[in-house]
Amino acid sequence: MLEINDLHAGIGDREILKGISLSVKAGEIHAVMGPNGSGKSTLAQVLAGNPSYEVTRGTVSYNGQNLLEMAPEVRAQNGIFLAFQYPVEIPGVSNAYFLRSAYNEIRKANGQEEVDPLEFLDLVEEKLKLVDMDETLLSRSVNHGFSGGEKKRNEIFQMAVLSPRLAILDETDSGLDIDALRIVAEGVNKLRSPENATIVVTHYQRLLNYIVPDYVHVLANGRIVKSGGKELALELEEKGYDWLQGAGAGAGAVA
């Protein structure tokens, strides 16, 4: 589904990703772990098409297409979804209106009919339950004045409504208490299917108790320094990241 090959990217003169290679197949869950500042969010943002990052080398193909040539909205219309580490507040745009616009734009791009506000409400009701989100958040401005936990739930709620083929969750666990974490993880697991894939970006192992990955990759200083199965996450939990810094430098790992 996703083939990343020797990806280099940065901002201005600063290179942040220094040669990432990663292959994700349908049905798989990949965890990307690593210390703060290692480039996890940069990888997630680059995959979603954030124009403030410049890709300087390498290729990314998504279902056989050149992902790097696709505009961010086209990526979303083709099933890519990024749950932001820092969801953006948009005062003045209601959550419901925003999400219905997104839903309809994606449907339009896929040759499906748009839904009206009432149909949309029916459709989202069940998804709200999935992430245990209060319905009143629908009529409020997007993420505006939401608590940290509400913002994260709102990301997963959007994901549930838009039902992507490749979901990238960037630190969705940070700032969540254990109950919220469980709810979010359940949400993700319910959406799991043999056609979809998920990349879970996290600093901590604890989310991986609930969302069990097929592969774990460790990112340090813009490179994948180690890849393994789910047991790698436990090892990291025990030993921390220090023993890996510097290890395998330059060796792109392919899962």
Place this chain on the structure above:
Amino acid sequence: MKGARENPAAATAGAAGKSGASSVTTRAPGSIEVYREDFERKMSGPDWLRALRKEGMARFQTLGFPTTKNEDWHFTSVAPIAERTFRLAPLGVGGVKRADLARFDFGENGWHTLVFMNGAFSEELSSNAVLGNGVRVSSLAQAINSGTPSIERHLGKIAAFEQHTFTALNTAFISDGTYIELAADTVVEQPIHLVFVSEGEGVSHPRNLIVAGRHSRATVIESYVSLRDSGYFTNAVTEISLGEGAHLDHYKLQRESEKAFHVGTVQIREARDSQLHSFSLAVGGSLARTNIYTSLDGDAATCTLNGLYLTDGTQHVDNQTSIEHIAPNCPSHELYKGVLDGRSHGVFNGKVFVHPEAQKTDGKQSNNNLLLSPTARVDTKPQLEIFADDVKSTHGATVGRLDDVAMFYLNSRGIGPETARMLLTYAFAADVLETIPLVPLREQLERMVLARLADEV
């Protein structure tokens, strides 16, 4: 803060206003003489009115057109008006039907509506609603002809023309407009809609007078519109007297042709406990200036001055407001927002004067601007002058662009740049529209703003 004088630099580079400039004038050859000629040809009415009009003409000739050396016109050159010759527009316009004006009625064809064609009242295009007792609404010309005493008492007394050239010019040509009189305790539920339709290449000088008695209440909408894209000049003045405890919701909707010139002044005097809620929309005109000036004369009078301007192409749209805190205990609130695209130029100048007697004044003012293109420009100049010590006052002006981070967030959800731009722009303007209490008007303006933004992308 006694005697403190705050005159912050404008929010755009190099835009600081130079204060204290005297009103230096240019005299475009011919143009003032043309006004003089038309003035002399059109002398009629009772003696007091002739005298008032003469005063206006004399003052206009003395002041001439302002240049950008005049502090009040620092960011706006009126040369395009001064250098043109505008003859008085022909009275009435043939061929216009009521159905042509339906698009300006907010879907509410039951409202009491007075229509003016090139400044002259049109009985056949107007429609009456039952407004109840205690309210009189008529054309100003009819009210003057029938010798209404309160007109003589108020006309020309509220809208000062000592320093205001366009008000002086309007005064020189007072002939028609609207007269609204509310008796004490009269509450008019139905909005009163005044529609000024202009066409051709001439000038009209609509003059309105609203006299609201004690504890009366009404909603008045002034719409300045056009059916064709022509280069006329509208120079309107509205005078409003709010008696003790009176409450007026006033809307000025400037939707002139994009080739037109518009100068509109609304000047209000507020007695104790009165309330003014003013909303000013400015979307039309090639060169447009709106002045909303209020004076809080009596204890605990309040005003809310809100506004929205949307500009594009090469439009120049200037908004000036002035709030005079004369009496103590008066709160004033002001929120103006601007969305500027193309090579357009917006101006906001909000003056708040707190006089020495006006203790316990509570003044809030903000002006926020959104630039949609690299060539759009805005000059914003909040201006506070405070001469009392016990005053709460805040003001702020911002000029920004669409937020890249929000833009990417929307894009990442499948919403393309055009729709995203529209959504974010609309969101920027939405909060000031939400302050409009008159629901059909608010909804129509929301639709209009959305449609306009959709058009642009």
